[in-house]
Amino acid sequence: MSTVSVLNLNKIFNKGKTNQVDALVDVSLTIEKGEFVSLIGPSGCGKSTLLRLIANLLEPTSGDIVVAGKSAKQARLDQDYGMAFQQAGLFDWRTVTKNIELPLELKGWD
Structure with a gap:
């Protein structure tokens, strides 16, 4: 079973x-466990859109996405993966350590 499977995604x-934009057209991709994958292309070609779809931050127009054997939505809800954004979502009043600890605090972990 692949870790990430994208089939005929639009x-x-x-x-x-x-002003319609066809950001992704018939994209299929399989990523196996342990693989290191880079998405390379010019600005506006759909790299971030694809990542946001896999992370279930956007809804696809059509196609299928499976992450860790689950729907992208269920994998997100189960927190089966993490995502680091290009723009840091840091609170400038917190130290680096406190910013790193924030997700653990939100989950109630000490």
């Missing part, structure tokens, strides 16, 4: 409008 922004 993402259209502003569907049916004059």
Whole structure:
């Protein structure tokens, strides 16, 4: 079983409008456990959109996404993976250590 499986994925922004953007068209991808994968391409080619779809931060227009044998939504809810964003989501009033500890605090861990 693959760790991430994307099959015939499509993402259209502003569907049916004059400013429609076909961000991803018929994308299929399989990532096996232990593989290191890089998404390389020019700005605006869909790299971040694909990652956001896999992380269930966006809904696909069509296609299937399976993460760790589950739907992308269930894998997110079960916290089966983590994601680091390009723009740091840090609180400037917290120290580096306190920012790192924040997710643990939110889960109630000491």
